[in-house]
Amino acid sequence: MTLYELKKKARKAGIVGNGGGWMNIGGKMIQGWADLAVWLDQVRARLPWNLAEIVDGRRVGVPTLSRKDRLEVAAGLLSHDPICWRD
Numbered sequence: 001m002t003l004y005e006l007k008k009k010a011r012k013a014g015i016v017g018n019g020g021g022w023m024n025i026g027g028k029m030i031q032g033w034a035d036l037a038v039w040l041d042q043v044r045a046r047l048p049w050n051l052a053e054i055v056d057g058r059r060v061g062v063p064t065l066s067r068k069d070r071l072e073v074a075a076g077l078l079s080h081d082p083i084c085w086r087d
Helices: 003-012 033-044 049-056 070-078
Strands: 022-025 028-031 064-066 084-086
Touching (some): 003 033, 022 070, 033 070
Parallel strands (some): 064 084
16 A cells, blocks of 8 residues: 555544644554554554454455544554444
8 A cells, every 4th residue: 555545545534644744543643654654564463353354355344443443543544445434
């Protein structure tokens, strides 16, 4: 996924940069889109099985994820399928 695609998907999920390019993702502060991409690569290996199914496309239907949980945000951004965001 390119940074442009990541930025577009993140904005669709309601993630926008605050002053200085800082983003608050479930209580974790990340600065810049490149750092977000690096963090997503690190988190991908640690996702629980239910979120890994969403990322791999093995989940049937449209999952509903929370913007307040950083692992659910990571799964939603890594997924190629549509995601429904609550809260």
